[in-house]
Amino acid sequence: MxxxxxxxxxxxxxxxxxxxxxxxxxxxxxxxxxxxxxxxxxxxxxxxxxxxxxxxxxxxxxxxxxxxxxxxxxxxxxxxxxxxxxxxxxxxxxxxxxxxxxxxxxxxxxxxxxPSFADLQLHKINKYRTVLKNDYRDFSKAIRLNSQEIGAGSFVYLRRIFENLIEETRQIASEQEANWENNVFEGSRMDNKIKLLKDYLPDILVENRSLYAILSKGIHELTEQECLDLFPNVQLAIELILDEKIHQKEKQLKISSVRNFVSTTIEKLKS
Known part of the structure; x- marks a missing residue:
């Protein structure tokens, strides 16, 4: 077997x-x-x-x-x-x-x-706690609801996480771009919002921005069973986005560490 x-x-x-x-x-x-x-x-x-x-x-x-x-x-x-x-x-x-x-x-x-499916899965998302912050609770709720065969309800939490990731990125863009136009951003559909933030978002999200449409359709139109069938791949897509955020965070920490090392070492060598 x-x-x-x-x-x-x-x-x-x-x-x-x-x-x-x-x-x-x-x-x-x-x-x-x-x-x-x-x-x-x-x-x-x-x-x-x-x-x-x-x-x-x-x-x-x-x-x-x-x-x-x-x-x-x-x-x-x-x-x-x-x-x-x-x-x-x-x-x-x-x-x-x-x-x-x-x-x-x-x-x-x-x-x-x-153990339940939720118990078996929740340990896998613990690594996202630092990048999700307050949304970590919603991610765990989505997984628990899915394990209880509640499809559309689980999509509600996944979509909220998606929207919060976009909003968090908008705040970064508005701080870094002098000509950033919040009015244009707020008046745009999600597809265009992602395009406006393409320089700040993971490529995987920009390439697959229709994920939001799937989440919305799941909440408003799809059956419970259809949502349950789609959930694993939607969860995977969210995790890919979070994996990229973790990677970028670790990369910036390494860059900062190298810069500090070079700077302090050069000063020591001069003396």
Whole structure:
């Protein structure tokens, strides 16, 4: 069983999102029922606060127990009862990852999971705290709402972050350009605002400025499911913008450090 198949159920299948089992994807669920002992996947451990490997856990898992386990699984499937899958962190076995499936004929539905998708993702955005400042809370809210299957609501927070990034850049431009015209900027649509700020914004944002239109459309026109489907790539786009801001900030710190070094060293050498 490939890694991609092993991590699909715990890390990709959303809560209450039905997975129809067919000939093409039966290999996703079959190993969990027939041979779970071999299942493992890499994931962030919220207790260790590190990436780790989680392995399927059952005490005294021998051949006899394997047979009993499979019989119990089959009984639960026939009775339409929930099935729990428990995995243990290989750094510390007291740290667990588990999820619960309900299998009904050809449908597999995840009805519970710990840690939640939001818990697993929030550690990844911690590095953006310094560049987002007050908007960091909105970013985490967007991720939590998305994990709770609230699509349009999550887009509201992402769009607010986008607008605040543009406003922050406008303030920089107005301070640095003597002929900056705020009236022209304020009267422009977002697409033109980004063009006016192209010298101050990451190229990736200028090239993909229609991202704002996607966010607005998601809030006003798209269905919840459409927003949920779009969320991962919209989040990725926001993160790319933030990555560039972090890069520029680090670059300026290095430039400043080199300048200070050269200046102070030259003065020392003169004396």
């Amino acid at each position: 490939s890694y991609e198949l092993q991590h699909y159920l715990p890390l990709e299948l959303g809560l209450y999102q039905p997975l129809t089992v067919n000939e093409e994807n039966t290999s996703i669920i079959k190993p969990y029922i027939k041979n779970p002992l071999k299942i493992q996947f890499d994931c962030y451990c919220i207790e260790c606060k590190k990436e780790t490997t989680f392995k399927f856990y059952q005490d005294k898992f021998d051949q006899y127990y394997t047979n009993q386990y499979q019989m119990d699984i089959e009984r639960r499937i026939d009775s339409k009862l929930p099935i729990d899958f428990i995995f243990k962190c290989q750094r510390d076995e007291s740290h667990v990852f588990y999820f619960t499936l309900l299998i009904n004929e050809d449908k597999v539905i995840k009805i519970g999971q710990y």
